Amino acid sequence: MRHPASPPPATSLSPTPDLRRRRKDARPAELAAAALRLFVDKGYTATRLDDVAAAAGVSKGTLYLYYPGKEALFRAVIEEGMVAALSLAEHEVAAFRGSTADLLHALLIGWWERIGGTPLAGVTKLIISESRNFPEVAQYYREQVLDRGRALVRATIARGIAEGEFRPLDVDAAVDIVIAPLLLLAVSRFSLPLATGSIAPEAYLETHFELLVNGLKRS
Amino acid sequence: MRHPASPPPATSLSPTPDLRRRRKDARPAELAAAALRLFVDKGYTATRLDDVAAAAGVSKGTLYLYYPGKEALFRAVIEEGMVAALSLAEHEVAAFRGSTADLLHALLIGWWERIGGTPLAGVTKLIISESRNFPEVAQYYREQVLDRGRALVRATIARGIAEGEFRPLDVDAAVDIVIAPLLLLAVSRFSLPLATGSIAPEAYLETHFELLVNGLKRS
Amino acid sequence: MRHPASPPPATSLSPTPDLRRRRKDARPAELAAAALRLFVDKGYTATRLDDVAAAAGVSKGTLYLYYPGKEALFRAVIEEGMVAALSLAEHEVAAFRGSTADLLHALLIGWWERIGGTPLAGVTKLIISESRNFPEVAQYYREQVLDRGRALVRATIARGIAEGEFRPLDVDAAVDIVIAPLLLLAVSRFSLPLATGSIAPEAYLETHFELLVNGLKRS
Amino acid sequence: MRHPASPPPATSLSPTPDLRRRRKDARPAELAAAALRLFVDKGYTATRLDDVAAAAGVSKGTLYLYYPGKEALFRAVIEEGMVAALSLAEHEVAAFRGSTADLLHALLIGWWERIGGTPLAGVTKLIISESRNFPEVAQYYREQVLDRGRALVRATIARGIAEGEFRPLDVDAAVDIVIAPLLLLAVSRFSLPLATGSIAPEAYLETHFELLVNGLKRS
DNA sequence: AATGAATGAGTTTTCATTCAT
DNA sequence: TATGAATGAAAACTCATTCAT
Numbered sequence: 001m002r003h004p005a006s007p008p009p010a011t012s013l014s015p016t017p018d019l020r021r022r023r024k025d026a027r028p029a030e031l032a033a034a035a036l037r038l039f040v041d042k043g044y045t046a047t048r049l050d051d052v053a054a055a056a057g058v059s060k061g062t063l064y065l066y067y068p069g070k071e072a073l074f075r076a077v078i079e080e081g082m083v084a085a086l087s088l089a090e091h092e093v094a095a096f097r098g099s100t101a102d103l104l105h106a107l108l109i110g111w112w113e114r115i116g117g118t119p120l121a122g123v124t125k126l127i128i129s130e131s132r133n134f135p136e137v138a139q140y141y142r143e144q145v146l147d148r149g150r151a152l153v154r155a156t157i158a159r160g161i162a163e164g165e166f167r168p169l170d171v172d173a174a175v176d177i178v179i180a181p182l183l184l185l186a187v188s189r190f191s192l193p194l195a196t197g198s199i200a201p202e203a204y205l206e207t208h209f210e211l212l213v214n215g216l217k218r219s
Numbered sequence: 220m221r222h223p224a225s226p227p228p229a230t231s232l233s234p235t236p237d238l239r240r241r242r243k244d245a246r247p248a249e250l251a252a253a254a255l256r257l258f259v260d261k262g263y264t265a266t267r268l269d270d271v272a273a274a275a276g277v278s279k280g281t282l283y284l285y286y287p288g289k290e291a292l293f294r295a296v297i298e299e300g301m302v303a304a305l306s307l308a309e310h311e312v313a314a315f316r317g318s319t320a321d322l323l324h325a326l327l328i329g330w331w332e333r334i335g336g337t338p339l340a341g342v343t344k345l346i347i348s349e350s351r352n353f354p355e356v357a358q359y360y361r362e363q364v365l366d367r368g369r370a371l372v373r374a375t376i377a378r379g380i381a382e383g384e385f386r387p388l389d390v391d392a393a394v395d396i397v398i399a400p401l402l403l404l405a406v407s408r409f410s411l412p413l414a415t416g417s418i419a420p421e422a423y424l425e426t427h428f429e430l431l432v433n434g435l436k437r438s
Numbered sequence: 439m440r441h442p443a444s445p446p447p448a449t450s451l452s453p454t455p456d457l458r459r460r461r462k463d464a465r466p467a468e469l470a471a472a473a474l475r476l477f478v479d480k481g482y483t484a485t486r487l488d489d490v491a492a493a494a495g496v497s498k499g500t501l502y503l504y505y506p507g508k509e510a511l512f513r514a515v516i517e518e519g520m521v522a523a524l525s526l527a528e529h530e531v532a533a534f535r536g537s538t539a540d541l542l543h544a545l546l547i548g549w550w551e552r553i554g555g556t557p558l559a560g561v562t563k564l565i566i567s568e569s570r571n572f573p574e575v576a577q578y579y580r581e582q583v584l585d586r587g588r589a590l591v592r593a594t595i596a597r598g599i600a601e602g603e604f605r606p607l608d609v610d611a612a613v614d615i616v617i618a619p620l621l622l623l624a625v626s627r628f629s630l631p632l633a634t635g636s637i638a639p640e641a642y643l644e645t646h647f648e649l650l651v652n653g654l655k656r657s
Numbered sequence: 658m659r660h661p662a663s664p665p666p667a668t669s670l671s672p673t674p675d676l677r678r679r680r681k682d683a684r685p686a687e688l689a690a691a692a693l694r695l696f697v698d699k700g701y702t703a704t705r706l707d708d709v710a711a712a713a714g715v716s717k718g719t720l721y722l723y724y725p726g727k728e729a730l731f732r733a734v735i736e737e738g739m740v741a742a743l744s745l746a747e748h749e750v751a752a753f754r755g756s757t758a759d760l761l762h763a764l765l766i767g768w769w770e771r772i773g774g775t776p777l778a779g780v781t782k783l784i785i786s787e788s789r790n791f792p793e794v795a796q797y798y799r800e801q802v803l804d805r806g807r808a809l810v811r812a813t814i815a816r817g818i819a820e821g822e823f824r825p826l827d828v829d830a831a832v833d834i835v836i837a838p839l840l841l842l843a844v845s846r847f848s849l850p851l852a853t854g855s856i857a858p859e860a861y862l863e864t865h866f867e868l869l870v871n872g873l874k875r876s
Numbered sequence: 877a878a879t880g881a882a883t884g885a886g887t888t889t890t891c892a893t894t895c896a897t
Numbered sequence: 898t899a900t901g902a903a904t905g906a907a908a909a910c911t912c913a914t915t916c917a918t
Contacts, residue, residue: 024901043264046263064889064890065901125348129262133265173418174430181395183413191351191357192357194365195395199392203392204395207392267913278878280914281877281879479789481700497882497884499883507909507910570699576848615838615865618852621851622836625785637830641830646834721894
């Protein structure tokens with residue numbers, strides 16, 4: 001604890017209060033979160049910046065204090081959050097001890113908890129809808145999210161084959177079969193129920209896992 | 220009334236009446252095809268009717284002779300083609316004689332030939348992107364396309380179980396697992412390669428089928 | 439008069455009436471004229487395209503049918519009219535027969551009639567005000583208008599010296615002294631009366647000429 | 658009340674009070690100088706107060722501590738400096754002893770040294786560009802600067818005529834001819850080289866003077 | 877039927893001004 | 898005094914829709 005006799009240095013040069021500072025620091029993320037919600041719901045072009053501002057509780061002009069324009073806001077929305085979630089998953093896979101089936105199960109559950117069941121899942125719909133209009137952003141997403149996610153699943157399946165737990169098969173194709181239902185589940189949350197005619201996401205994932213493993217497992 | 224056997228006299232004021240008639244009859248479909256291409260590529264809101272008209276080789280005003288507005292054009296794009304393809308599939312399934320695995324295989328191949336590999340596949344991306352903005356259209360698509368397609372797959376799996384070819388399992392969830400890779404494949408053609416990192420669609424479908432059956436089949 | 443038996447060829451392919459065509463052809467010049475008036479009066483930035491459209495009697499959107507944006511309108515305003523007037527003057531100078539003093543007088547009068555006394559004079563104020571904001575346009579104006587105009591005066595003075603009518607002097611500097619009052623007169627019409635405290639432009643030009651010649655003429 | 662001989666104790670809460678005071682007193686002039694530079698370069702409307710503040714090294718809010726708004730800043734820019742320079746010239750003319758030609762020469766040189774060659778010359782371009790948007794400011798400038806400057810030249814020419822050094826002529830028109838090249842020279846420094854195609858300002862002024870006098874002087 | 881010029885409501889973006897700190 | 902985050906009115910530009918021809 002600081003000695004009571006020493007007053008805090010009166011820095012007259014930095015009178016900016018903490019409250020304002022904290023607000024300013026949090027703004028970009030708040031704005032991006034509001035934008036994500038609306039972009040995912042209505043699409044990029046159909047979303048008005050007026051609405052984004054209103055959803056974030058600021059005026060239209062304030063948006064431009066933090067992002068130079070609508071497209072920059074879009075980039076921020078795509079390039080945020082997802083990458084952090086992936087890094088976490090990569091560490092977990094590296095540290096996992098147990099059967100490959102359990103690892104695969106952990107991957108599915110982890111995906112749901114940190115991506116599929118969160119607002120981040122909307123990014124999937126957004127990137128599907130807008131990739132043609134933003135090729136560089138799509139490129140970034142592909143390299144930093146899709147390819148890394150696919151590598152994670154590929155390593156897991158390869159591990160299962162190497163250890164004799166899974167039968168030999170076309171690993172790349174299997175990766176797609178693992179991933180496809182996840183992506184559809186994510187997209188379904190923000191559009192039509194393309195997947196999961198009626199069942200809950202958790203049950204859906206369990207069935208997916210069960211089918212997968214019984215298909216992959218050496219009979 | 221015109222006599223059926225006598226062709227209309229080709230006056231200089233109405234040259235090539237047949238050609239124009241044929242052209243006129245084909246117009247709506249041509250316009251819808253052009254609109255589909257652009258809607259799928261850029262999204263509904265970002266597509267300008269100017270561009271649709273140009274792509275169809277007509278003037279902007281002409282669009283309004285065939286469709287009352289942009290939204291009507293969108294409805295036409297969604298509500299056309301897909302339903303016909305489904306009816307065909309329904310008849311084929313009903314008439315199929317052979318193992319259920321073969322039927323499932325025929326379904327996947329038929330889907331690719333009549334939907335997945337054609338411009339119609341773009342409707343899938345379009346519905347994902349725009350369903351929130353057009354709830355009634357989404358409702359129509361769900362009932363007339365998704366539900367009927369899912370019913371087809373469900374009947375097939377149920378047939379396999381009933382005949383002892385497949386092991387008993389949660390049929391509804393299995394339907395999703397069957398369908399998800401198809402939808403992702405369709406969407407991938409018009410956005411990012413979400414599925415099929417590198418392999419050809421046909422090989423992708425074969426692997427999907429192989430994995431499915433070895434997972435479904437009683438071991 | 440056309441023979442009554444020969445009907446005008448019914449070109450069903452070009453139903454565009456002359457009236458509309460004539461209107462469309464005249465539009466760019468009408469818009470540029472309105473823009474010139476407002477740009478000169480208020481300045482480029484302070485002029486609203488809404489006002490330009492209103493002054494031209496069209497809607498805002500119509501402007502964009504003829505010019506891709508505000509800057510293009512500015513370019514058109516600067517790059518039109520002045521050059522044609524200059525070409526005319528160049529021909530007149532080349533064809534002139536008479537004393538150099540008379541030629542100089544004709545130049546001043548001709549300038550007033552075709553530029554200084556017309557709306558074109560406003561371009562001078564406009565280019566002064568905006569040249570820093572539009573370097574390429576300024577470059578064009580300098581080469582196509584200023585330099586050519588200056589060359590005209592220079593040739594005239596050189597002619598006078600060569601024929602012994604004027605005394606030898608620094609021709610380039612003299613050119614500026616000839617031109618400066620003209621430019622100020624033009625600018626004065628659209629801003630403050632920088633020149634011509636009170637007298638009429640014609641009298642102003644006559645005095646300018648008289649002073650010039652009595653300064654140039656061999657005493 | 659503070660004793661005049663004892664300087665204020667330099668407390669840690671108000672460091673460098675003298676410097677700050679001096680800074681504070683100089684602020685309005687510093688701000689006006691920065692504003693002049695930018696207004697002249699880009700025009701009044703196209704200049705952002707953000708940029709003025711940045712150029713003066715203060716924050717945007719600080720501007721409003723010294724001027725109530727953008728227009729007030731414009732007024733200050735116009736109404737400062739020029740008047741002082743004129744008063745000086747008026748005194749010099751009144752006290753001048755020598756030939757009228759020498760006086761005229763001194764006027765031209767003095768103008769260049771105290772106005773034409775300094776940032777003040779920019780005011781000329783600014784007034785030309787903006788007079789229509791600020792009629793009262795233009796009125797002030799006309800009365801306090803233009804009319805007084807013109808009176809100075811008029812008195813000089815009249816003196817020459819009265820003393821038999823110049824031939825009789827229309828004095829008002831002659832004033833314009835004297836002034837026009839100066840104004841153009843000033844404007845040229847901040848826009849296109851309307852005057853002085855290539856020569857240096859000093860040589861330009863000397864030629865102007867020589868031409869003028871040889872035109873004014875009794876032959 | 878077909879055209880395409882014209883419209884004006886709607887959207888993005890800018891910036892003078894305010895005000896809490 | 899000084900700051901700079903926040904505002905919102907205003908301006909450039911777009912595009913679905915209309916309609917005279």
